[in-house]
Amino acid sequence: MTTRQDCLALDAADPLARLKDQFSLPAGTLYLDGNSLGAMPKATAARVQQVIAQEWGTDLIKSWNTAGWMDLPSRIGDKIGRLIGAAPGETIVADSTSLNLYKVLSAALRIVATDDAGGRRRVIVSERSNFPTDLYIAESLAEQHGMTLTLVDDVAEIPALLNDRLAVLMLTEVNYRTGRKHDMKAVTAAAHAAGALTVWDLAHSAGAIPVDLNGADADFAIGCGYKYLNGGPGAPAFVWAHPRHADRFWQPLSGWLGHAAPFQFTANYRPAAGIKRYICGTPAILSTAALECGVDTLLAAEPLGGMAALREKSLALTALFARLAEERCGGLGVRVVSPRDPAQRGSQVCLALAAPLEDASYAVVQALIERGVIGDFRAGDATRLDQVPHILRFGFTPLYIGFADAWDAVEHLHQVLVNEEWREARFNQKAAVT
Numbered sequence: 337m338t339t340r341q342d343c344l345a346l347d348a349a350d351p352l353a354r355l356k357d358q359f360s361l362p363a364g365t366l367y368l369d370g371n372s373l374g375a376m377p378k379a380t381a382a383r384v385q386q387v388i389a390q391e392w393g394t395d396l397i398k399s400w401n402t403a404g405w406m407d408l409p410s411r412i413g414d415k416i417g418r419l420i421g422a423a424p425g426e427t428i429v430a431d432s433t434s435l436n437l438y439k440v441l442s443a444a445l446r447i448v449a450t451d452d453a454g455g456r457r458r459v460i461v462s463e464r465s466n467f468p469t470d471l472y473i474a475e476s477l478a479e480q481h482g483m484t485l486t487l488v489d490d491v492a493e494i495p496a497l498l499n500d501r502l503a504v505l506m507l508t509e510v511n512y513r514t515g516r517k518h519d520m521k522a523v524t525a526a527a528h529a530a531g532a533l534t535v536w537d538l539a540h541s542a543g544a545i546p547v548d549l550n551g552a553d554a555d556f557a558i559g560c561g562y563k564y565l566n567g568g569p570g571a572p573a574f575v576w577a578h579p580r581h582a583d584r585f586w587q588p589l590s591g592w593l594g595h596a597a598p599f600q601f602t603a604n605y606r607p608a609a610g611i612k613r614y615i616c617g618t619p620a621i622l623s624t625a626a627l628e629c630g631v632d633t634l635l636a637a638e639p640l641g642g643m644a645a646l647r648e649k650s651l652a653l654t655a656l657f658a659r660l661a662e663e664r665c666g667g668l669g670v671r672v673v674s675p676r677d678p679a680q681r682g683s684q685v686c687l688a689l690a691a692p693l694e695d696a697s698y699a700v701v702q703a704l705i706e707r708g709v710i711g712d713f714r715a716g717d718a719t720r721l722d723q724v725p726h727i728l729r730f731g732f733t734p735l736y737i738g739f740a741d742a743w744d745a746v747e748h749l750h751q752v753l754v755n756e757e758w759r760e761a762r763f764n765q766k767a768a769v770t
């Protein structure tokens with residue numbers, strides 16, 4: 337049996353524990369939702385205030401040059417690159433994840449169409465359990481290009497679809513709902529062997545697990561700034577293209593700041609070299625500056641072993657939480673539905689409740705939140721509840737979560753269930769954001 341004392345001893349011996357000081361977290365809150373909205377770095381408020389008061393308020397338009405505003409998307413892109421196995425100049429910060437997916441999937445489809453003289457490659461493959469925005473964007477592009485979007489229910493169906501009709505395999509490396517992780521390198525190699533390209537969504541990977549885009553020989557990737565990168569609500573996202581593709585095509589949102597010489601104000605578009613053409617319009621400087629503070633909280637781990645060390649701690653935390661949840665709450669109907677195999681696990685643990693308690697999943701999460709344990713609820717597929725159950729989702733951000741936190745979270749869950757706290761009416765009112 338692991339005791340709370342054991343967990344406190346693990347925290348005391350953990351060299352990464354001091355990284356928590358970088359964050360402003362309210363007392364009494366156990367924040368297990370950094371996979372949805374990362375916590376606020378202490379540095380962010382002062383930095384944004386500096387941009388507002390000094391760079392904007394005093395220096396006004398000069399700051400585009402003097403404060404380096406023009407370079408922010410590249411500078412922060414290069415910092416993110418250090419977390420995802422990208423070389424300097426390969427990554428850029430821009431727009432939202434959804435928009436960036438539109439850009440890279442469009443570019444990938446054009447590359448395939450150009451290289452595939454016979455025009456046979458007319459299928460985009462993804463997973464039905466992928467995050468909806470990814471599927472909606474792919475659906476829209478498939479329709480525009482007269483192509484087919486094929487969705488698999490199980491990864492085991494993918495190999496049979498890797499054939500000469502496949503144009504692009506579009507996957508999210510770590511599934512937002514189940515936390516299941518793909519083997520990016522092996523999957524990319526299999527797609528390439530079939531002559532197709534890959535687009536990877538790193539929303540639940542960047543800052544959560546080590547990623548090596550060049551090592552995996554991926555084609556395109558995009559990711560989110562406000563989850564594990566701690567960039568703040570609605571933070572800008574990022575884009576990466578393999579250098580062999582970056583210069584090949586315009587992306588379709590060919591705005592003026594992706595132009596080779598925007599201040600020549602020419603009537604015709606000429607794309608900037610490399611990844612810079614993935615910028616569309618003027619970057620949101622306030623939120624881009626905030627994103628840099630978030631990315632810096634991860635780079636602060638570099639002297640302590642970087643993403644590899646964070647990953648080791650994350651796996652230890654998720655393994656502990658999953659085991660304690662089963663030991664303490666298994667008899668109350670709790671089961672772990674995220675992968676137990678570390679190679680297939682992201683940085684989150686998903687729990688499901690056995691019927692008839694399953695219908696109370698949302699209320700259980702609300703009761704936990706009132707106790708200060710912040711996780712979230714993701715609705716299952718009502719037509720396939722045996723395969724896609726309602727999920728209680730808990731993200732483990734090793735920058736600011738410790739072992740005693742995992743222990744305490746399970747204890748709170750136990751209390752909520754044995755006391756049936758979830759029965760209270762106020763926990764059963766569904767809010768807009770779950």
Ligand SMILES: *Cc1c(COP(=O)(O)O)cnc(C)c1O
Pocket residue numbers: 432433434435466467469470508512537539540560573
């Ligand atoms: C969070 C998330 C997004 C978010 O997209 P936005 O454009 O920022 O709203 C996209 N894809 C995946 C897989 C995500 O997890």
